[in-house]
Amino acid sequence: MTTALAFDQIQGNVTPGLRKNYQALMLLRFPAGEAARAWLRELAPSVTSASEVQAFVKRLKESGAGDAEVRAWHTKWVNIGVSWAGLETLGAPGIGSFPEDFQVGLRQRAALVADDETIGNWEVGGTSETEAHVLVVLAADDEDDLNAEIERQRALIRTHGLTELKTYCGAELGGELRGHEHFGYRDGISQPDKEPAAVAPAWGEFILGYPNEAGQQAPGPDWARNGSYAVFRRLRQDVAGFRRTMEAQASKANRGLTPEQLGAKLVGRWTTGAKLGDPATEKVAPEWPGDDAARVTPEDFANDPTGERFPLVAHIRKANPRDPEARSHRLIRRGIPFGAPLAPGRDDDGNERGLLFLAYQASLANQFEHIQRNWLNNVKFPTPQTGRDPLVGQPGGLNEVVVPLKGGPASIALGQFVTMTGGGYFFSPSIQALTQLANSGEARTREGTMADQYSRLGQFIFKEDPYNWRAQLGTPERPLPENLDIAPEVKKTGMGKKHDAMDPFDSEYTPDDPQYWQGGLFWNLGDKSVRISKAVRIEYEYKDKSGKPVRKGLVIGFEGAGGGD
Numbered sequence: 357m358t359t360a361l362a363f364d365q366i367q368g369n370v371t372p373g374l375r376k377n378y379q380a381l382m383l384l385r386f387p388a389g390e391a392a393r394a395w396l397r398e399l400a401p402s403v404t405s406a407s408e409v410q411a412f413v414k415r416l417k418e419s420g421a422g423d424a425e426v427r428a429w430h431t432k433w434v435n436i437g438v439s440w441a442g443l444e445t446l447g448a449p450g451i452g453s454f455p456e457d458f459q460v461g462l463r464q465r466a467a468l469v470a471d472d473e474t475i476g477n478w479e480v481g482g483t484s485e486t487e488a489h490v491l492v493v494l495a496a497d498d499e500d501d502l503n504a505e506i507e508r509q510r511a512l513i514r515t516h517g518l519t520e521l522k523t524y525c526g527a528e529l530g531g532e533l534r535g536h537e538h539f540g541y542r543d544g545i546s547q548p549d550k551e552p553a554a555v556a557p558a559w560g561e562f563i564l565g566y567p568n569e570a571g572q573q574a575p576g577p578d579w580a581r582n583g584s585y586a587v588f589r590r591l592r593q594d595v596a597g598f599r600r601t602m603e604a605q606a607s608k609a610n611r612g613l614t615p616e617q618l619g620a621k622l623v624g625r626w627t628t629g630a631k632l633g634d635p636a637t638e639k640v641a642p643e644w645p646g647d648d649a650a651r652v653t654p655e656d657f658a659n660d661p662t663g664e665r666f667p668l669v670a671h672i673r674k675a676n677p678r679d680p681e682a683r684s685h686r687l688i689r690r691g692i693p694f695g696a697p698l699a700p701g702r703d704d705d706g707n708e709r710g711l712l713f714l715a716y717q718a719s720l721a722n723q724f725e726h727i728q729r730n731w732l733n734n735v736k737f738p739t740p741q742t743g744r745d746p747l748v749g750q751p752g753g754l755n756e757v758v759v760p761l762k763g764g765p766a767s768i769a770l771g772q773f774v775t776m777t778g779g780g781y782f783f784s785p786s787i788q789a790l791t792q793l794a795n796s797g798e799a800r801t802r803e804g805t806m807a808d809q810y811s812r813l814g815q816f817i818f819k820e821d822p823y824n825w826r827a828q829l830g831t832p833e834r835p836l837p838e839n840l841d842i843a844p845e846v847k848k849t850g851m852g853k854k855h856d857a858m859d860p861f862d863s864e865y866t867p868d869d870p871q872y873w874q875g876g877l878f879w880n881l882g883d884k885s886v887r888i889s890k891a892v893r894i895e896y897e898y899k900d901k902s903g904k905p906v907r908k909g910l911v912i913g914f915e916g917a918g919g920g921d
Contacts (some may be wrong), residue, residue, distance in 0.1 A: 361406070361559060361566070365582040365786040366904035368409035369550045369690050370395075372565065374495035376433065378502040380525045381588065381693050381712055382509060383480050383488035383780070387446045387517040391444055395516035396794040404433040406788050409857040427498040432505045435493040436790070437586040437782025442489030447796045450577030458585060462781045463487060469728040470750040471589075471776045475499055479590060480522045480778040488521055491588055491782045493690075493714070495528075522778070524590065526692035526712050537693050537746070538593045538709045539619070539773070542629030545650055546676065548686045557683045561718055569684040574718040575895040579793075582786035584688075587724045589713040590675070591748070595697075596704035598773045609766035622746040623845050624652070624670030631656070635665055635762065635912075662760065669757045674731050674745040677738060685713040685726050691731065710774070720898055723796040748774045809870075811854045 361371075368374055386392035419425075440459045443451050445831060457465060461479055466472040472916045493510060493668055496502040504524065507516070513520055527533065538545040548557050560568035564582030567573060576583075602615035609618070617639070620626045626641035631652050633642070644650070657678050660666050678683055695709025717723035729739050732745040743757035744750075752772035758765045785793060 361563065362582050362786075363406040363410060365788055366406040366563060367435045367584075367784045368406045368433060369493050369495075369714075370584045370784060371406055371548075371688065372409055372413065373549075373688075373690055374409065374435060374493060375528055376431075376495040376497050376524075377527055378493045378496050378504060378594040380506055380523060381692075381714070382490075382492040382494065382506070382523045383521045383588075384490040384492065385487075385519040385521060385872060386442055386489040386514060387519075389445050389447050391517045391804075392442075393794050393796065395512060395518055395714050396446065396510055396790065398516070399434070399436070400432045400787075400790040400794050403787060403790055404435060409433070417635050423497075427501075429497070430501050431497055432501055433495040434505070434509075435491075435784065437491040437493075437588075437784040438793075439489050439491075439782050440781055441487065443783065443793070448793050449579070449796065450578075453575055454580075455575055455576050455719070455721065458724065458781055458783065462587070462589075462779050463486065464849075469725055470733050471779075473751040474776050474875070478776070478778040481780045482603070482778065486521060488780050488782075490518075491586065491780065507657065519544060524694055524712050528692045532697050533693055535713055536568040536627070538595050538695070538697060539598055539623075540627045541619075541623050542627070542644065543627060544689065545625070545629055545647070546672070547688060548651065549649070549688050551651075557686050561684060561686060562716055564718055566720060571887045580783070580785065580898065581789075581791045584716040584718065584784050585720050586782040586784050587713070587715050587717070587720065587779070588688075588782065590694075590710065590777045591713050592708055592710040592777050594704075594771075594773045594775070595709060597771060598704075601770060601773075603716045603770045605770075610766065611763050611766055613761060613766075614639075618759070621667050621761075622757075622768075622770075624666050624672030625650075631821070634663055635760075636855070652678065664760045667757075667759050669742050669759070669769045671745055671747045674737065674742075674749075675727060685723050685731075686724055687717055687727065690714045690716065696889065698885050710777075713779075716784070720783060742849070743770075744769050750774075750776065845866060866867055 358676065370844050416426065421429075429775040438446070440451060440454060440461060451459075463475070463483075466475055478486070481487050482544055494505050494509065496505060502525070510520065510763040512518075528535075535542055535544065549562070553576055558567055558569050560566035560573060562573045564576050566581050577629070598619075599615070606613045606615045606618040616627070616820075620632060620641065624633055628641045628644045628648050630645050641755050642677060652672060657666060658674065662668075663670070663673070676686065693710070694712050695707060697710065698705060698707075714725060728750075732749050733751075735743050741758060744755045746755065746757060746768075750772070752775075755770040755772075757767060757768050757770060760767055
C-alpha cells in the first residue's frame with residue numbers, strides 16, 4: 357500500500373474508518389430522480405472524507421483529550437453508499453461499465469453466498485420493494501449527538517420524499533462490549549489498511565482507480581475513481597446457543613478442554629484478541645498484547661500446516677488463509693455490533709443482537725463473494741475434511757469439524773450461530789463524484805451525459821473548427837460519440853506505449869488511430885503527475901525538411917468526471 361491516495365476525495369469510513377462510540381446505519385429508497393438529486397445536493401457537503409478523519413485523529417493524539425473533552429467537540433460524521441439502482445435513479449452516467457455483481461445486487465446473488473435460505477425473513481433487501489437505494493453511515497462520540505444527526509437526516513428525508521426503510525443503531529468502541537463482538541471476541545483485528553506497507557495488499561484491491569495486486573484497475577466509469585464497493589449484511593447472533601455448544605462439546609471431547617479453550621480454537625484467537633500460543637501449555641487467555649503482537653502472520657500458518665496451533669477450521673484461518681493468493685481477496689471491515697450483550701451465565705433472553713457487517717473492496721465477486729463462497733461456506737477448504745466456518749458459515753444444519761487437541765483430534769458438532777437477516781451492495785463514491793452525481797440530471801439535459809460536460813472544450817474545438825485547421829488539411833469530420841463513457845471508438849486503455857507520459861505529444865498518427873482517450877492517462881507536468889480523465893486529439897500536418905508530409909496530433913487532456921488528483 358505504497359500508492360499515494362487522494363484522502364480528500366475518499367470517504368472516511370473506507371479508510372481510516374469512522375471509529376466512534378456511537379454509530380447508525382440508515383437504509384433509504386429514492387423517489388423520482390430530481391428529488392433524489394436534490395437530497396444528494398443538500399447532503400453531499402456534510403459527507404466526511406478520509407483527510408477529515410485523519411485530521412481528527414491527529415488532533416486527538418496531540419491534545420491528549422479524555423472522553424469528556426472529546427464529546428464536547430460534538431464531532432459528527434456522515435458517509436454514504438448508493439446501490440446500482442440508486443445510481444440509475446440519480447441519472448449517473450456510464451453505469452453500464454460497472455461489473456455485473458454490483459449491477460445485479462446482493463438479493464439476486466444471494467444463492468452464490470448461501471444467503472438465499474433466509475431471504476424470506478430479511479428485514480431489508482429481500483424483495484425489490486425493500487432493496488435500499490442508499491446506505492447512510494453516521495458516527496458520533498456522544499449518543500445525543502448521534503440522535504441529533506439521525507433527526508437531521510430524517511428531516512432531509514421528509515423534505516425530499518425519500519423512504520426510510522430501516523435505521524440500525526450500534527456501538528463500535530463504547531458500551532459494555534468495548535471493541536468485542538457478541539460472542540465475546542475482540543473484533544477489528546488484521547485490517548489490511550492498518551498493516552505495514554510491506555505486507556499490506558495494494559490499494560487497488562479496495563479503492564477504484566489504483567493498481568491492484570495484479571497491476572490492474574477495477575472496471576467502472578471515470579467518476580468512480582476513489583470510490584469503493586460496500587457490502588452490508590445484518591447478521592443475527594445466537595449467543596446463548598454458541599455458549600451452550602461450547603460447554604457441551606468441550607465436555608464431550610473428553611480432553612480436559614474448557615469451553616473457553618474450545619472457543620479460542622474455533623475462532624483462532626482468545627477472547628482478549630491475543631493469538632493462540634503453545635496448544636500444550638496455554639490454558640487461559642493472555643491479556644491483549646497490542647496490534648503488532650496480536651497480528652497473525654503468513655509464517656504462523658505456514659509453520660502450522662496440520663492446524664495443531666491454529667486449527668484449519670478456525671474462523672481466522674478460513675476467513676484469511678494468509679497465503680500469497682489471499683492478498684487479492686481481503687476486505688476492509690467496518691462492522692459494528694447491535695443489541696445489548698447477553699450477560700455471562702444467562703440463557704437466551706429473547707432479545708436480538710448481532711453484527712451490522714460492513715466491508716469495503718474493489719471487487720464484490722473476487723473479495724466478499726469469494727471469501728463467503730469459496731472459503732467460509734466451503735467444507736473442503738483448506739482441506740477436504742475441514743467443514744464450514746464455525747462462526748459465520750452458511751447455511752444451517754449440522755457442521756461436523758475436527759479440532760486437533762492434546763491427546764488426539766476431537767470431532768466437534770456445531771450448529772448455525774449466525775443468521776443473515778438483510779443487506780445490500782452499495783458503491784461509496786468520492787467526495788467530488790457525489791457533487792457530480794447530485795447534478796448529473798442537469799448535465800444530461802444540457803449535453804447528453806455528465807461525463808460529456810468535461811469534454812465541452814474538446815467538442816467545441818473539434819466541431820466548430822475555430823482555427824480552420826480541418827478546412828486547411830482537408831481532414832474528414834469524425835463526429836464525437838454521443839456518450840464518451842460507452843462509445844466503442846473510445847480508447848479505454850490509456851495512452852499506450854506510443855504515448856509516453858513524459859512526452860505525450862511526440863507520435864505520428866494514422867487516420868485509424870483513436871481520436872479520443874478515456875481513463876488511465878497520467879501526464880507529468882513539471883514535478884507533478886496529473887491524472888487526465890479524457891483527451892481529444894486534434895490532427896495537423898506539415899512538411900519536413902525533405903518535403904515529406906508528416907501527420908501529427910495535438911492531444912488536449914481534461915480533468916473532471918473522475919479525473920485529476
